[in-house]
Amino acid sequence: AQTVTQSQPEMSVQEAETVTLSCTYDTSENNYYLFWYKQPPSRQMILVIRQEAYKQQNATENRFSVNFQKAAKSFSLKISDSQLGDTAMYFCALRLYSNYQLIWGAGTKLIIKP
Amino acid sequence: GAVVSQHPSRVICKSGTSVKIECRSLDFQATTMFWYRQFPKQSLMLMATSNEGSKATYEQGVEKDKFLINHASLTLSTLTVTSAHPEDSSFYICSARARDGTGELFFGEGSRLTVL
Numbered sequence: 001a002q003t004v005t006q007s008q009p010e011m012s013v014q015e016a017e018t019v020t021l022s023c024t025y026d027t028s029e030n031n032y033y034l035f036w037y038k039q040p041p042s043r044q045m046i047l048v049i050r051q052e053a054y055k056q057q058n059a060t061e062n063r064f065s066v067n068f069q070k071a072a073k074s075f076s077l078k079i080s081d082s083q084l085g086d087t088a089m090y091f092c093a094l095r096l097y098s099n100y101q102l103i104w105g106a107g108t109k110l111i112i113k114p
Numbered sequence: 115g116a117v118v119s120q121h122p123s124r125v126i127c128k129s130g131t132s133v134k135i136e137c138r139s140l141d142f143q144a145t146t147m148f149w150y151r152q153f154p155k156q157s158l159m160l161m162a163t164s165n166e167g168s169k170a171t172y173e174q175g176v177e178k179d180k181f182l183i184n185h186a187s188l189t190l191s192t193l194t195v196t197s198a199h200p201e202d203s204s205f206y207i208c209s210a211r212a213r214d215g216t217g218e219l220f221f222g223e224g225s226r227l228t229v230l
Contacts, residue, residue, distance in 0.1 A: 044223050045224075100163075104157040105157065107157050
């Protein structure tokens with residue numbers, strides 16, 4: 001069975017600071033995707049960044065980047081130059097190549113303070 | 115990106131009544147749709163997976179007779195909460211997988227159900 005663990009229930013940083021959200025996972029499969037989703041107060045789930053397990057290069061999307069450590073089964077999200085609009089719940093998720101179900105972490109509530 | 119529309123966004127109903135929530139893929143065909151339930155300050159809990167033209171596959175512990183899922187077309191799936199009770203009050207979210215093979219999942223805006 002697959003599991004995703006987010007050990008930080010809540011984090012807060014000052015605007016413009018850099019913050020890193022942690023995620024670890026467990027799977028015996030070799031082919032999978034990892035995702036970070038953002039859920040702002042509006043509750044709309046938004047894809048932030050996606051990583052394919054076979055790619056060694058860490059994915060980057062503007063201010064968002066990941067540190068993907070496959071051997072350690074770690075997938076952290078770094079947000080640079082944080083903005084007030086980054087305030088949201090952030091969920092780490094895993095999906096196997098073999099099906100389309102997402103395995104979700106418990107989420108981290110991120111608060112960006114002005 | 116692709117758009118998934120969920121309706122209604124908020125619904126209040128009396129105990130014992132049934133409520134239908136629609137999930138539409140507006141600009142793509144969705145072969146598979148997923149229905150989730152989210153409790154306050156918690157993660158998403160997968161309720162069921164629906165494939166167009168076939169019966170939904172329910173997760174363990176989800177009552178299929180209570181949460182009726184229909185996926186009659188490639189752009190529409192519905193979740194009907196039958197004989198709703200206050201404990202069914204929750205946030206329900208759908209997501210849809212595009213038919214084009216990329217596997218990308220797109221999420222609806224969610225529906226807040228309150229059962230009085």
